[in-house]
Amino acid sequence: MKRNEAYNEFVKGIWRDNPVFVQVLGMCPMLAVTNSAINAIAMGMATFFVLVGSSFLVSSLRQWIPKQVRISCFIIIIATFVTVADYTLLALVPAVHKELGAFIPLIVANCMILGRQEAFASRYPAKLAVMDAIGMAGGFMLALFSLGAIREILGDGALFGVRLFGADFEPWVIMILPPGGFLTLGVILLFFNWFRQKKDEFLDDVAEAQRGSD
Amino acid sequence: MDNLPWIFVSALLVNNFVLTYFLGLCPFLGVSNSLETSARLGMATTFVMLVTAVCAWVLNTYVLIHAPYLRLICFIVVIASTVQFIEMLIKKLSPALFRAMGIFLPLITTNCAILGLAIFATNRGYGFWEGIVYALGAGIGFTVAMVLLAGLREESELSDVPALIKGTAMNLIIAGILSMAFMGFAGLFSAS
Numbered sequence: 159m160k161r162n163e164a165y166n167e168f169v170k171g172i173w174r175d176n177p178v179f180v181q182v183l184g185m186c187p188m189l190a191v192t193n194s195a196i197n198a199i200a201m202g203m204a205t206f207f208v209l210v211g212s213s214f215l216v217s218s219l220r221q222w223i224p225k226q227v228r229i230s231c232f233i234i235i236i237a238t239f240v241t242v243a244d245y246t247l248l249a250l251v252p253a254v255h256k257e258l259g260a261f262i263p264l265i266v267a268n269c270m271i272l273g274r275q276e277a278f279a280s281r282y283p284a285k286l287a288v289m290d291a292i293g294m295a296g297g298f299m300l301a302l303f304s305l306g307a308i309r310e311i312l313g314d315g316a317l318f319g320v321r322l323f324g325a326d327f328e329p330w331v332i333m334i335l336p337p338g339g340f341l342t343l344g345v346i347l348l349f350f351n352w353f354r355q356k357k358d359e360f361l362d363d364v365a366e367a368q369r370g371s372d
Numbered sequence: 373m374d375n376l377p378w379i380f381v382s383a384l385l386v387n388n389f390v391l392t393y394f395l396g397l398c399p400f401l402g403v404s405n406s407l408e409t410s411a412r413l414g415m416a417t418t419f420v421m422l423v424t425a426v427c428a429w430v431l432n433t434y435v436l437i438h439a440p441y442l443r444l445i446c447f448i449v450v451i452a453s454t455v456q457f458i459e460m461l462i463k464k465l466s467p468a469l470f471r472a473m474g475i476f477l478p479l480i481t482t483n484c485a486i487l488g489l490a491i492f493a494t495n496r497g498y499g500f501w502e503g504i505v506y507a508l509g510a511g512i513g514f515t516v517a518m519v520l521l522a523g524l525r526e527e528s529e530l531s532d533v534p535a536l537i538k539g540t541a542m543n544l545i546i547a548g549i550l551s552m553a554f555m556g557f558a559g560l561f562s563a564s
Binding site for chain 2 (some may be wrong): 264
């Protein structure tokens with residue numbers, strides 16, 4: 159039972175409540191850094207670290223954080239982890255850090271992270287909070303990676319810098335420029351809407367068939 | 373001093389915060405359903421950006437040279453509390469102005485556009501006046517983008533759009549087309 163619960167929190171973030179595709183949160187870093195797959199992954203890892211770390215800390219400290227100033231406390235905890243992530247990336251992969259630039263410190267303003275603290279970590283024990291954070295951050299990373307990969311493949315004809323198509327391929331430069339971010343995410347959301355509609359229709363059909371057979 | 377007009381136009385059009393840096397997307401997509409609301413939100417954002425530019429300059433000049441690793445925490449805490457303080461002041465001094473933009477202030481205090489402004493201004497080493505002009509350009513640019521999207525959304529309410537595409541998907545595609553239009557401004561200056 160206990161294991162199931164934790165597993166459920168984990169899966170929820172990856173697909174059913176995916177922070178980007180379903181809840182449409184955390185858009186700013188989402189679109190800004192996804193012009194290549196490698197940037198998307200670096201951003202995803204940084205967000206993963208910040209979200210899991212701050213969820214654990216908020217959840218462990220939740221008895222001592224006064225209700226009235228909880229938002230400020232969450233923000234300070236998040237900002238601390240973001241600073242750690244910022245300096246770690248600067249030390250380990252200076253080239254990627256330079257590419258991402260100001261968007262690493264801007265993780266702190268990602269509404270998804272604060273939203274998880276407020277909605278989940280401040281109410282549940284540390285174990286569940288960490289599972290929830292891993293799921294949500296995983297879902298966010300998946301979304302970042304798919305957007306980054308689509309944009310890099312179409313806009314550059316490559317993935318992780320490896321060319322995928324022959325010399326005849328004319329890259330759609332617009333995809334790695336800012337408008338491409340808006341358009342790609344718009345089309346992905348459209349696909350999700352379509353998928354949900356199909357699923358609802360399917361469930362309706364099943365319910366209908368069951369009623370018929372009774 | 374002679375680069376001030378350049379900074380202004382660059383923040384307003386060429387490097388528009390919303391359409392090329394993707395900053396402040398939450399209010400951009402969330403609150404842009406009516407023209408009037410978005411104009412007021414844009415005004416409030418411009419105001420907070422001006423406050424931010426001043427705060428960032430003061431912090432950078434007097435505090436952060438001694439402790440650069442505290443940059444993020446300092447920015448957030450100082451900007452949030454200054455905005456809250458000014459909000460109280462406006463409420464007391466001019467209730468009409470407070471009704472026009474006061475309700476938005478807590479919403480935008482630390483959104484990414486505000487924090488982004490502080491960080492960009494720091495990274496580029498802007499001085500006091502440069503920061504102010506940059507904030508003004510960025511704020512007006514944000515307002516322009518907001519108002520454009522709101523106008524298009526109001527129009528689309530009246531037209532026959534397939535139910536599937538309604539909502540965020542359509543707004544994102546509209547924003548993409550707007551962003552493409554703004555790319556045209558990139559030719560205004562030779563790259564620097």
